[in-house]
Amino acid sequence: QATRACHGLFPKRVLMEVIFQLASRSNISAIFAVSDEGHVFRALRYRLSKGRHFHASYDEFWEGLNGKKLSPFCWQLPLQMERKALEEIASKKRAEYRRRFALLDDIAASVQARIDPAVVSGKIQTKI
Template identity: 30%
Template structure:
C-alpha cells in the first residue's frame, strides 16, 4: 500500500516546491494513520479497469480522502463512503467513456445560449481547483471567463436514497465581474445568474434520477474562508438556499432544496412584467430541454 500511496502523492503534488513537499508528507502520514480505510479505498479503485484509469490519471480523490473536505466535521470513514458512493453512482449512470472522462478533468457541454451575444455556455466538469467542495461541478462560462460554478457530489442520504449534495457555489473572480453578471442577467431576461446555476443543478438532478437535493449550510461549510476578518459572512449560503425554497435539515450542516424551482403564475405577476416573464420561462424551458438532451447522450441505456 505505502508504495502506491507514494506514487499517487508524486502525481498529485509538485515536489519541486517545498510547500508541496510538506503537503506530500502530510498526505502519506495521514494515509498511514488510516491504513485500513486507505487499503479499502485503493482496493475499490482496483476493482475494474475504468476505476483504475481514473485513479492513475487523476488521483485527487485520494487527497480528498485524507483531508477534511466536503463539509465540516467529515471523518476519514465518511469521506471514503462518500467518494465510493459518488463513483458507483456515476459508474452506473454514465457510459464507461464519460464516466472516466468526467473524472479526469474533461468537461461535457450541457447547455449554450441561443442568442447572438458572446458565447455563453455550461458544462459538467471535474474542477480540480474546487475539489475541496465536490467531485463534479457545473461550470458556466462566458467566452473564456468562469462565471459561476456549482460544486457537488452524489451520495446516499439517511434513508439510503441517492441524492445530490451541493458543496458550494462560486461566482466570478475577475475585476469586471459585476458588469459581466449584469450583462448575462439581461440576456436571461432578468433572471439572476446564481439562480440560473442552481436551476441547472436542479435540472441535472432530475435527469440523472435523484429525488433529493441537499446543500451545505454556513455552519456546514468545510472551512471558514467564507468569513471576513470581522467574522461577518462574505457569502451567506443559508440566505440563498432559503430564498430558493430550502430548509435546514435535522443536521444543521445541510439544507434540503426543492428539486424544481417554483414558478409564479401569470396571475401573480404584474401586467407590465408579464412579457419579460414569458421570455424568461421560455429561456428556462430551453435550459431544461438542452440539459436533458445532452445528458441522455452519455447516459447508460
C-alpha cells in the same frame, strides 16, 4: 450584465436550474447543500486567513429556493422550482417573466438533448 442577459435571473439561479434538470433526468431523489455554518471557511484552520472573505450567504440563497434547513450545517433543496402563474404577476412584469420562462424552458430542453439516455438509465454501452 449576466443578470440582464438572463431576464432578471441571477446567474447562480440559472445554474441551479441546470442542476435541477440534471437531477430530474438522473432520477436523483434529493439534493443537499451546505449551510453558511457548514462552509469550509468556517473551519477553525481557515477562520483567521479566509474566514473574513466569506462574500455570499448560502443560507439566504437556499431559503430563496424554498430549501428546508435540516441542521445547522445542511439544507435539503427542492427537486424543481415552482413557477408563478402569469396571472399572479403584475402586468408590467409579465413580458419579462415570459422571457425568463422561455429561457428556463430552453435550458431544460438543452439539458435533455445533451444527456445520453444510456448514462441516465445506468446502462452504459461501450462503442468498439
